[in-house]
Amino acid sequence: MEGVFFNVNNGFLEGILRGYKSGLLTPSHYASLTQCETLEDFKTQLSATDYGNFLANEPSPLSTATITDKATQTLVDQFNFLRRNSVEPLSKFLDYITYGYMIDNIILLITGTLHERDTHELLERCHPLGIFDTMPALCVATNVEELYQSVLIETPLAPYFRDCLSAADLDDMNIEIIRNIVYKAYLEDFYNYVSAIGSTTAEVMHSILAFEADRRTINITINSFDTELTKEQRAKLFPAIGRLFPAGNNALAKADDIDQVRQACENVGEYRSFFDNNSAAQINGDLGDFGVAAQLEDRFFRMEVHLNKLAFLQQFQYGVFYSYVKLKEQEIRNITWIAECIAQDARDRMHDFIPIF
């Protein structure tokens, strides 16, 4: 039934978005991009795509950073266009997408301040989608309490931080814990929000967010091996959603090595393949834990792309907006990767990007 009235408020934007989506680079684009010899070629090649001549006015020695910045700028422009033309509840939904970037920015600023980096340099490195007015004031704070009271209280992220006020000092470990707690709160809140929207949006977004939660859970588990983090603390960081929740989460909370992680994930069919070759690789002794994690990360990205692509199969739902942002982000990562490979002349690794289509 919601399909009847969906187009009244969101039809235009969905149309625009699907147009944006068809502008994503295709395998043939990637094929020709990987043949480029120099970044100049790269620029010529990109100008034949939807990016157009976004680099036309850049003076000649191009850097990969410029390419990434400009590409991100196109995404930001598109997103802002969508955001400004949207109405409730889509606007709220789009805001939720930015919260993730806001969390990243906050953590980046806090970590940077902790290591006494230059504030302006830090501000430049923030993701443009997650910028908010009072953000610069973050660098003043020295502990979480102050942080919360002075800056975060007026941002939409305030409720997420409420749970981690207990953490006393700001050090690397604590910041990491804060990040994970906040992200957990964010994911759960987003999950509830899409459930409140209901119907197809909930269906699509649940599968994406559940995967996102599981990915975090597994990452936290693997990263917490051999650290001071106790198992109880670890369990607190796991989002209470996802396909691994609750049995898998419990198992992961107790896990001590990667094999136990794999066993915990066995119960979910789709996740089984993440660890498939790992065991074989470990027997060969080629890859240590680090290699496994890197490979795992790659597979997570592939899975994410796959899920986001599935979102486009459903109509009359907001999931596509989330998915598009994620896919475009992945595309920018790919472009950066290829450009970086060209710049550093590492042609053999050039094909390690994650294909979207």
Place this chain on the structure above:
Amino acid sequence: MGDDYPTLFRSEQMSLMQFLIPTEVAHDTVAELGELGNVQFMDLNPAVNPFQRSFVGEIRRTEEMARRVRFFESQIQKEKDVVPIRPLYDSAPLVTVGPSAAHNIDELDVTLAEHETRLVQMNDSYKTLSERTRELVEARHVLRETAVFFDKAETQQTDIRTSFDDSSAPLLQHDDREQQYLSTAQFDLEFVAGTIDRTRISTFERVLWRVLRGNLYMNHTDITEPFVDPATGTETRKNVFIIFAHGDALLAKIRKVAESMGATLYPIDANADKRSDSLREVTARLEDLETVLYNTGVNRRSELLRIGENLARWQDVVRKEKAIYETMNLFNYDVRRKTLVAEGWVPTRDLAMIHMALRHATEESGTSVVPILQELSTSKTPPTFTRTNKFTEGFQTIMDAYGIATYQEVNPGLFAIITFPFLFAVMFGDIGHGLIIFFAALYMIFQEKKWARQELDEILGQFFYGRYIILLMGVFSVYTGLMYNDIFSKSLHIWHSGWDFPESDGVSYAVSNGHIYPFGIDPGWHGADNGLVFTNSYKMKMSIVLGVIHMTFALCLQLPNHIKFKRPLDIYANFIPQMIFLHSIFGYLVVCILYKWSIDWSTRDTEPPSLLNMLIAMILSPGKVDAAAQLYPGQSFIQVVLLLLAMICVPWMLCMKPYFQWKEMQMIQGQGYVGLGHRNGGPRESTDEVLENEEEGNGRAIVEEMEEEHEHHDFSEVVIHQIIHTIEFCLGCISHTASYLRLWALSLAHAQLSEVLWSMTIEKFLGLSGIFGTIALVMVVVFWFLATVFILCIMEGLSAFLHALRLHWVEANSKHYQGEGYSFTPLSFAKLDEKE
């Protein structure tokens, strides 16, 4: 036809030419051909990536040059005082062909780079200088504002201080107490002062409030004048703020927040004298800086003026160079890489000009190697190229918007020149309105030279583009207006009316006076009670007559196509039955209409029969004609015959073509050939030629194999196509004839609307006398005229235009027009300018 003289009837005959151009003259040759604008080059390496082609380096270089030129342009545009750009036709051309070409281009590249570095340097220094100026200006503002604030605070302080006990007095003791000319207390509060972006002030205040937990006193005032960023030209507005707080920790925090929020802090002394000292100093430094800044600005401006002199020329050269190299990228190298091989479509008529251009290019470049031109045979469909001039261009565009004509097909654009304005005028018939749009078009035509050069806005530009269409529409509207005898909804009495209205009290009946009005509708009908009934009936029948004529004409345009493309089967299987079908029903209706008009029904004893009922009865109950409604004797027999003819035509159209094609196929298979799929065995001969050429080993079209669409000869497809075609035509005849009734409807609406406008405005004020009556009349006439122009001429005109367009696209074009071609897009420098 059309071999000796260019015509609109069919598109130009095209030849596929192969150019063998020695590498050293390639650039000049392409430049020459681009000036000529007559060759459409084909991409000979579609499989090669754009950046792997031969001339990428050159393209990249021109792109870099283009970027520089764009940079200059944006710099000039940003400049507040207008920098004149010398127009292209006024500047000396830069020679980019011939032996000195490479040198010239190199020189241009260097010049551009020099100008850029100089400009960037100047911009930088200008920017740093103006930044420093800005800081000083801000400092001055901060000093002034804080001074104001301190003064105010000091006067207030006296009241507050009285309530304090004396013990605070020692605290206020200061080193330079003797300098205080006011007896009030000196501040011991520490403060931070600076400037911040006005949009951020509220956030700033809020954050500070929270960070310091309210332990601060903040004051801020607006700086009235905006600060202009010299690089981008954007304006920012700022505020001066001063914050009092206690304790170093708090102050440090304030400073940190302020800095991270993008505020600029200025060290301000609490002491009034020191403040005024520094104010003086700041003012002095500001004056110095401003002189320097002014000088830099003047230098920069003179640099920009110098660039402005040459900018148009550079733009032109860079654009052409880029087009040339992009075209050269489409070429292929021959085996020894000494010559470039190009292929392209050329109008056969222009071959001589191309030869001339090639020779000229060789002479220019100063070598003796002449590019070789040879014709290729191909079975590819050439592009459609219709030569237009400024008069026919608009009409041709109307038809091209529906679909580009198939190569050498009869071009409906030629006939649209007359039929389009005519059908428009049938709907728009009014002498007055016709004259208005006629004169509007005439004005545009007289302004042609001036307007063509300047850029018009979108709407005006569209009207200007169609000025000749509008001109003809105006002329034809005057003509139909005369036919309808309508001028601004009034009628003209040119000749003696055929009717008299004898004076009587009530209803007066017209009496014929023996005159016959020679042209158009008798003005006697105007204002008659049954005038509307009469014009309705007249215009309705007229639309049917015009519609059937127009459709018949469009149908007949099939014939030259069938003859030209040697499709006799289509004449027998399509054209003839379609003609018979259309005319046995609707042609007959037209004859009846004309016959009915020609009879004086007042002398007959029967009532005039309704033709609509007659047509319905003819189909529903054939053979029976009501005696009371009989138009002529023997009517029922003729109608039955006509109906039978129409009935026969349907299976005729349906079956004949598929049957003959099937038979032909059987025959070919019987001879042992497996279908190669030639449409009606048409281009057989050309295949042989291709084969011959291939044996010779030269003149083989390179692109030929790649894009050749192989038409699979499937019998079921032929049948289905024919079924659809037949159904479409038969139903189309009925619906299209009915569709022409829009001529009547729109012309009626137009006449009624203009009459309403007249009677609601001017007519009511005509009787008024006295000075107020005159003033009212003048005002009403102005209103009436504006409404006539905007509602009746522009709005109604657009609607009539739209309907005329539809009648051409749907009703007429569906009868004969294939429109499956693609248009000829030659490399042309002239068109390059249009695109920009």
